[in-house]
Amino acid sequence: MQATPKRLIIGISGASGVTYGVRMLQLLRNAGVETHLVMSKTAELTFAYETDLKIAEVRGLANVSHAIDDMAASISSGSFRTAGMIVAPCSMRSMSEIASGVTTTLLTRAADVVLKERRRLVLMVRETPLHTGHLRTMTALSEMGAIVAPPVPAFYAKPENLQEMVDHTVGRVLDLFDVDVGIVRRWGEDDALKHRPRAVRKIVP
Template sequence: MTEKQRLVIGISGASGACYGLRLLEACKSLDLETHLVISKAGEVTISQETSATLSNVKALADHYHKAADIGAAIASGSFQTIGMVIVPCSIRSMSEIATGVTSSLLTRAADVTLKERRKLILAIRETPLHTGHLRSLTQLSEMGAIIVPPVPAFYTKPQSIDDLVTQFTGHLLRLMGIENDLAREWSGLKNGA
């Protein structure tokens, strides 16, 4: 393993591209080596939901891999990482990972993460969920994935969407075992209530 911890970050086509961008920014400030892969639909969502250009997003990562590059380092289990976060994670990407029938580097890297027993965090961005979705999510959980929908924490008294995105990003990093000061911890009820 290299001196820096390596984290694979995937951005799929689900709504919530801001979460992926914030995670990349946070990793840069935490001095993590990031390997980014964005699905084709993820590229569209970034352009529709943010003011960032694809070039700007790619520049946030240490290494960018095209979704069609099945020969990339992150497609192999011999490439050591601490795991992978897909944020946001679409139902299509989740379904491919659950079945092991992967069609892009994004889902292949996730499959590799699972087979190597590394942490795979999927920030599923869909609601409502039908029974087929729930069965696939259960299957993924049984396979070792951590399912983390981007649900806001209101005990932090957020003042903006940015506050919500930052809190969730810190939570993702902590789940990956990376300490940070982005997420505020619950400190118990006030006034002994």
Template sequence: MNTSSAARPRIVVGISGASGVIYGIRMLQLLRELDVESHLVMSKSAQVTLQYESDLSMAEVKAMADVVYANTDIGAAISSGSFKVAGMVVAPCSIKTMSEIATGVTGSLLSRAADVNLKERRRLVLMVRETPLHLGHIRSMAAVTEAGAIVYPPVPAFYARPASLEEMVDHSLGRVLDLFGFDTGTVRRWNPRDGAAPGS
């Protein structure tokens, strides 16, 4: 598809320091395949996690996004409600980041951008990665849900019979992008007549 940048939908991708950095990386790849403009912000902890969980460098991850912001850049475009986006995904989302968003006390661009999506009534999906959960975690989940976010823990769908880690990741991200109206073609959709059929 050959469209101008102004005509392309935009999604903000936040990557926090929780385990599961592959979700954020693969999200950027899928958005590129869908011709969706991606705006990336990573926390400092996410950069540390990247070193442990991936062979990719920071430069390689940044190159997957259309626009990249420093997490300290509170004046960035995505910190303003006047900057039009379809919404935001935090993949993965740490409990710390979720708690900042739930309280509205935003000390970084990542949490500020999420807060902006909530106040503008745009879709915000948090792929929360933590287990087990204590009561404080659960209360933060309830608070952020009441504020309008969708808490989407990346729980694998075994009915899809994934043959690899990559298939499990793609299925979860495909379901997340379903929430924005984007079909990645990576979701094996449930059909009670013949089990999990590929596509829709």
């Protein structure tokens, strides 16, 4: 049997933080992972607000770019084998559609397929604060097998700029697919991250 190349679906929704999806595509291309991109229409608007990138440039980072309304695309079928899907970032609307199974776009349909095929689905949910409805939806998704991974920075990695914060978060998400792109500063492995206990300051009443 012919080996299937490692494939990942990358979804970019309209939430703030589209830079996570872009960085994901860049790193996966360098790692030799085949990527299938699908972006929501609102994501294209967010790119205009948050970056100087043209949509054609973003699409060019993926091996295959699918139109959001192409419900006959390869990634809409479970017979198309992939290692799973990352939605980076994931809006509350996309998250809710995926949880309900009532999907209206290729992005949420592809995520639904990943769940039904028992493949790995990681949602970089971008919203705060969260109300009870959000939390219940996240619980439902977790029970269905998805991983909810909000893009929370890790300050123990001592990032010097925003790019390093993005890279660490993206690298940790890729760890969930056993893809090491060499950008994560790992606790217990990086000598610069040795624990330094702080002195306890005496509190005088």
